[in-house]
Amino acid sequence: MPSAENNMDASTYRVVIDCPDQVGLVAAVSQFFASVNASILEASHHTDVKLARFFMRHEIAANSLKLNHTDFKQAFAQLAQKYDMRWSLNSSRSKPKVALLVSKEEHCLNDVLHRWHTGELNCDIPCIIGNHKSMQKYADWYEIPFHYIDFSNKTEAFAHIEALIRDYKVDLTVLARFMQIIPDDVCQRLSGKIINIHHSFLPSFVGAKPYQQAYDRGVKLIGATCHYVTSVLDEGPIIEQEVMRISHSDSSDDMVRKGKRCEINALANGLRYHIEDRVIVFESKTIVFN
Amino acid sequence: MPSAENNMDASTYRVVIDCPDQVGLVAAVSQFFASVNASILEASHHTDVKLARFFMRHEIAANSLKLNHTDFKQAFAQLAQKYDMRWSLNSSRSKPKVALLVSKEEHCLNDVLHRWHTGELNCDIPCIIGNHKSMQKYADWYEIPFHYIDFSNKTEAFAHIEALIRDYKVDLTVLARFMQIIPDDVCQRLSGKIINIHHSFLPSFVGAKPYQQAYDRGVKLIGATCHYVTSVLDEGPIIEQEVMRISHSDSSDDMVRKGKRCEINALANGLRYHIEDRVIVFESKTIVFN
Amino acid sequence: MPSAENNMDASTYRVVIDCPDQVGLVAAVSQFFASVNASILEASHHTDVKLARFFMRHEIAANSLKLNHTDFKQAFAQLAQKYDMRWSLNSSRSKPKVALLVSKEEHCLNDVLHRWHTGELNCDIPCIIGNHKSMQKYADWYEIPFHYIDFSNKTEAFAHIEALIRDYKVDLTVLARFMQIIPDDVCQRLSGKIINIHHSFLPSFVGAKPYQQAYDRGVKLIGATCHYVTSVLDEGPIIEQEVMRISHSDSSDDMVRKGKRCEINALANGLRYHIEDRVIVFESKTIVFN
């Protein structure tokens, strides 16, 4: 419970990299950090021996640095090039813009908005987009623009959504129980920038009515999965999963209630990990430094 | 996932008893139920062999009965007397009136209101009472009267609260992170009708700042406890507990975030169990038919 | 912590039924119990409203009864017939005979034997059957006959196994990580009397190398499933499941270690539930009164 974490004006830089593994890599990175006087608050490493690939995330106290954000980034870019890194360097001050897409189910929407409102999610929410007007009330209460999309024409509907995403300069689109299948081309354009909460413990029960499928199979736990959206339905890289125990005595209502709890928790964690630059997608999987 | 549970107009009666154990007790009760044509949807029994005491809860389809609520109750009263039962017989149609008491923390308030709003909690919420005006906004959105209580004079404040409880005919008072110690006499008058959410895994870390206590002791899980309030602080019968794993890398913010999750879940379950007549308090403990 | 449960000479009868649901059923059963002076220690009910089917398990103190086992059974049979029940009535004194089938993995074998040895599993273990001689040492230490089966001819091998099951009058066959697919006809002959521990959270990762499959998919929890064996591989009714959280930092060894823990716990519970007559199989699923 270190008190410094409570100091809200202490912004940080988050440096996230992955690159081919080699001896001296950590030394080079940490020497660079030392050379700019970086005070490291959190450091996470992972070596995938089989892939010979290295993954790393640092969180650095911004006020410890001798350089500003731009100069820091420029200096790091040289190092990154030398080691063939994929990398990002974000300030905790630049909040990502997160758009929420919803249908009729309101539990995920309510939870995400509440966490955002109380400061747990370090993002902006420029808009809520829905195919049911009933969600307007949440948008109003939290004073966020709400856009109703008519899905009688699917192509137009998704064109409308993509236009909104462009106009609001959205960094991440969250399908917070948005019960529409995203077209391939949209998936590809938003690749790595769109996450979904699926109401099953994937890869079990892909597709529609996962609770019914779970009931029919007689599983003893149900779950939910937060994952990046790809063209193949429910096959994207998994960020977070949650499960809860059920039994024969759980009614349909009980299963839905428990399932909602899983969805809320998996989405809340998955979303936070993404926002805090804790997720690296590599091929079909994620490294999550949580 | 039986479909009948989804049939929202199908009200039920909940018959809850406890009494000295004896052979023939279950037969007598179930024969009575058969004699009035009761279709039993859910039945739970518990025998405490040491105490020679029997605990039982039945949920009965109201539309299966030959009698109305009043006649059913009257008929059951005779049986109850014969076996020296403590008992209750409630219809799922008569929703208990639940008052929420809050201070500044809004996560439990938001969660309870959301579950109530979406029909998960089968109760009415006639009023929200708070010692901080900032909670008014939740009350407004959900269109529930909010009463601000000034605590500069504690005695008057609690007199005011008790008057509100009386006026609103409140059945259950919930301390949804209400950071005031309830006076002995109020505890006694509300005995069995007031529940609290304490932000530790009791009996560890009684009293103030449980997260700091947990941090100082270096425990590897933190938790929350939903319990009935008695005169002895944090000593009342426990209804529900939740825990989450923590580690040295959890900051103060992380612990609070995880702790809130525990509080929300323990309170949501504990409150639902009480509302659905699933809790029997016997001496210092609870039987929970969940 | 009722002391009576500790009284090891207090044997019980376990009456398990399922039948079409109807009003008066519970009354009829409990009146019968009262008429023979049965002291009910544990009672569990379940109504499947959709199927209109009723499931029930009672545990009765044997020494409270006016009748002996045979007479009790005979008397109950009349009631059972009237209500078209599938039923069993077993004494806790007649321990089922459980045969263990193993390959090379020893963790499940060690755990089951230890629990049996310390009295947690109320069964006899007349034999251990294996296709690797290395498991002999466990059999020796626990003084249980070990039968090595040569699998160079599969048909003969299974004929040998079935002969052993017959000769030892085995009630339940446990595949404690027995890495051979059971032929259809054997599955059918042992229907309801053979359980398996599969090292994944079914229905995910059916078949071989489930940990590799889980690794490839990038799931965030792995699990194990204890289920009845049917002709369709890994499709039988599920008794118990366990899961554990994993992350990118878990090596192959870590996943195996965590997986073993899941397997041990799921098998231990599933086996105990079966032995204590806590499982009712209905169609493709189980009701587990635990």
Added chain:
Amino acid sequence: MPSAENNMDASTYRVVIDCPDQVGLVAAVSQFFASVNASILEASHHTDVKLARFFMRHEIAANSLKLNHTDFKQAFAQLAQKYDMRWSLNSSRSKPKVALLVSKEEHCLNDVLHRWHTGELNCDIPCIIGNHKSMQKYADWYEIPFHYIDFSNKTEAFAHIEALIRDYKVDLTVLARFMQIIPDDVCQRLSGKIINIHHSFLPSFVGAKPYQQAYDRGVKLIGATCHYVTSVLDEGPIIEQEVMRISHSDSSDDMVRKGKRCEINALANGLRYHIEDRVIVFESKTIVFN
């Protein structure tokens, strides 16, 4: 599931340090590693901002180094001195010698021995010490010397135990349900080298009969705690904790059964963390890099 982890002949060095935090520390350490060509398989950092203290663990492929163990250690010692480090540098080839102390309960003993036997615990077990002769059988089966200690004279008994610890050059003493309170002077002499498994979720239910205490308080989860032993009973730094859900329907036997599962898992993890140099004790708490 990187294949290299499966390569059993690939030994590693584990470098564990803690020291006052300062900018450049990580750079200095990682530059040193690079200078000796160290291939880092696993790296874990923790900064305690409040204490301004830094904690770090590295696991290095031994065969990547230009130096042997002795030279590596000597070279590192200079760096360590410069930064005022507490440190250790162990090879995975030098297995610590772990002595097991037991009374009558055999579940922890059985589990630790099984994990050791199957290679999960990378240690030697030179002796088992017990105050009940019945544990001899485990020692015999695993071919480990067993020493029975007569506790009619406590002082002599502990002198005997300490002599055995000395003679066997024991690195870690494990109280695997050893139901004797360790004298203060022994605690001090073995400080940091003796761990206990306590059968409650500490700090709840210190001392004797924790399950009875848990039963009396009516908690909804029970647990177990693996901790270093200090002079104050059950107050030492916690390494690992486990919990399981219980309810009113759990008998004494059920609680003991579930509690054993917690004990086994907490001890197995805690012991492994210690053996693999994953635990740093600082003041009254632990940092566990797991």
